[in-house]
Amino acid sequence: MKTIRKYSVRVGLILMILLSLFLLLKISMGVSVSQPLEKEGIAPSEVRSRKELLLPTQAYVKTQKEVYFIGKEQKLKQILEQTAKNRWGSFRCITKNVEKEWTELHRKANWLELQYAGSMDYDTFANTYHFPVNSSLSNLNFANIFYDWERRELYFLDKKHKELYLLELKGAMEPTLDEVKEKVNRNFAVEYLGKDIYGLKEEMELPNYRYLTSISSYTLFLQTLFSNSGNMTTKGEGPVLDFRNENGENLCINNQTGIVHFQKPKSEDENIDHYFLEVVGQLGSTIGPMRYFTNQGSEIQYRCFVEGYPIFASNYGSSVVLKQQDRQLDIWLNQINLQLPLPCNSKTKVQSAKEVWKQLNQRIDEKEIQDMKLGYHWKKDKENDQAVLLLPTWFVEYKGQWKEVDEVINKGGAR
Numbered sequence: 147m148k149t150i151r152k153y154s155v156r157v158g159l160i161l162m163i164l165l166s167l168f169l170l171l172k173i174s175m176g177v178s179v180s181q182p183l184e185k186e187g188i189a190p191s192e193v194r195s196r197k198e199l200l201l202p203t204q205a206y207v208k209t210q211k212e213v214y215f216i217g218k219e220q221k222l223k224q225i226l227e228q229t230a231k232n233r234w235g236s237f238r239c240i241t242k243n244v245e246k247e248w249t250e251l252h253r254k255a256n257w258l259e260l261q262y263a264g265s266m267d268y269d270t271f272a273n274t275y276h277f278p279v280n281s282s283l284s285n286l287n288f289a290n291i292f293y294d295w296e297r298r299e300l301y302f303l304d305k306k307h308k309e310l311y312l313l314e315l316k317g318a319m320e321p322t323l324d325e326v327k328e329k330v331n332r333n334f335a336v337e338y339l340g341k342d343i344y345g346l347k348e349e350m351e352l353p354n355y356r357y358l359t360s361i362s363s364y365t366l367f368l369q370t371l372f373s374n375s376g377n378m379t380t381k382g383e384g385p386v387l388d389f390r391n392e393n394g395e396n397l398c399i400n401n402q403t404g405i406v407h408f409q410k411p412k413s414e415d416e417n418i419d420h421y422f423l424e425v426v427g428q429l430g431s432t433i434g435p436m437r438y439f440t441n442q443g444s445e446i447q448y449r450c451f452v453e454g455y456p457i458f459a460s461n462y463g464s465s466v467v468l469k470q471q472d473r474q475l476d477i478w479l480n481q482i483n484l485q486l487p488l489p490c491n492s493k494t495k496v497q498s499a500k501e502v503w504k505q506l507n508q509r510i511d512e513k514e515i516q517d518m519k520l521g522y523h524w525k526k527d528k529e530n531d532q533a534v535l536l537l538p539t540w541f542v543e544y545k546g547q548w549k550e551v552d553e554v555i556n557k558g559g560a561r
Contacts, residue, residue: 192431196274197223199427200438202260202291203519204454206344207330210255213337213344214330217454219435221329225260228321229293229300230276235314237280244310248303251292252338258293258326261342263456263517264440264447265289265306267419278313286311290342295323337499343518345499345540355452355536356490356527362432362481364399364406370428371397371408371477403461404482412475422446422468425477433483434464442546444470450484452522452536457484458548459524484534494538496520502540502551509555510544517543523550 201223205216216222240247251257268286272279288311292301298319302311336344368389372378378391385402395410412418419441426436426448434450441447449456450464457464459480466479499518506515521541527533540551 194427194430194436196423196427197226199423199436199448200266200271200274201226203263203437203439203456205258205260206336207259207326208252208255208257209327212332212335212347214332215334215336215344215454216329216331217451219437219451219454222260225258225321225326225329226275228325231320233316234278235316237278237283237314238312240310240312241308244303244308247310248292248301251294251301254294254296256295256323260291260293262289262438263519264438264442265304266438266441268302270419270423283311293319293326295319339499339503339518341515341517343499343503345502345518345520346496347498347500349495349498349501351493351495352538353453354490354492354494354538355522356488356533357484357536358486358488358530358533359482360485361404362483364397364481366429366432367397367399367406367408367481370425371395371410373410399481404463404480405461406477406479406481408477410475412470412473418468418470418475419446421475422448422466422477425468426466429466429479433466433479436466439465455538456519456521456541457524457536458521458539458541458550463524488533490535496538497540499540505555506542506551514545515542516546518551519543 198219201219203217205222205225207214207216216225252259265287266289268283268288269279271277271288272283285307286302286304286309287306288302288304290301290303290305292303294301298315298317300313300315302313303309304311333350335347337347338344364387368378372389372391372393372395374391374393374395376391378389380390381388385400387399387401389397393410396408398407399405400407423438429436436448437451439447439449439456446468448466449458451457459465461480462478463480463482464484466477469476469478499520503518506512506518519541521539522536523539525535525537527535541548542551542554544554
């Protein structure tokens, strides 16, 4: 059976390469491709499910004294799947003294908080993870879920509307506190800085990672992004390949930078959140382990994660970004992706969150800081041009954009 599967994969790869060569020939001749691409043979080998794409960015667990970090995909997925086994009670909304109530919850011991970097639509979340669906929650957009084992309650914080939704549970709470505690790495104690930001409590050395990269075939983007690949015109000018169809859709791929840019008209009744979720899922694991990251209305981001930490790279590397401008949708990503982990024994010393926060506040106004996270910076490997290094680095969301903390500190004006 394994031999047959291996043979099938090889045949599929050969067919994909042949199709790519055929299209390149068409491009060089400057003619149109009138036959639509067959999606069956070109589709990603592994579609990312909604449960994988919509996982929280991270989780924090408080025991009696310390708060610990959980970020690994499998552990977060297990927590949500166990939570879905609960017997649900009623929902109610708290609108008064929300900030005070939220602060009081965190003063307790033995709690779990799941966090999203951006707001999450409750209906989408509930349908994905089998939480209770309620028409009164149709406008709920939350970024935090708080587990209170003592009261057997879940809280959803809607920061925008300053509302706190309380979901009562019947019977014992799933997962149990002990099950959650087993998932924490007790070497990663964190502390609270304000603005829902947690970070390393102590300076420590974190592992670097090294990956071999691969270049996704542009046939992947053709069959995934275009609604109709028939009657497509193609041309190549320098390093840029350009594909267009009769529906006003356009794909440009820059072979030097790897940047992939797709444009399409937006229909009046199109739900861009659902559309983009479907697109990223169909692109699949070929472009890496993508997870939902942020949603600012006109811009939605998905990012790759490594060991629970988001990856940041130039030229839209390790990310897929959708931007909405008037009646047009633009999707940006990169065809250069992480493929295989390589041995790497080096480490990088990372400052404590409190020290980084202090340095930031000496250079810029705290009001301009929306978030701060420990992530991994994508850097070229000097020893191998087909490999990259991932180095632990502090990042800050400053004036609506994610940047390295050092960059913001060096460029920020003195206060």
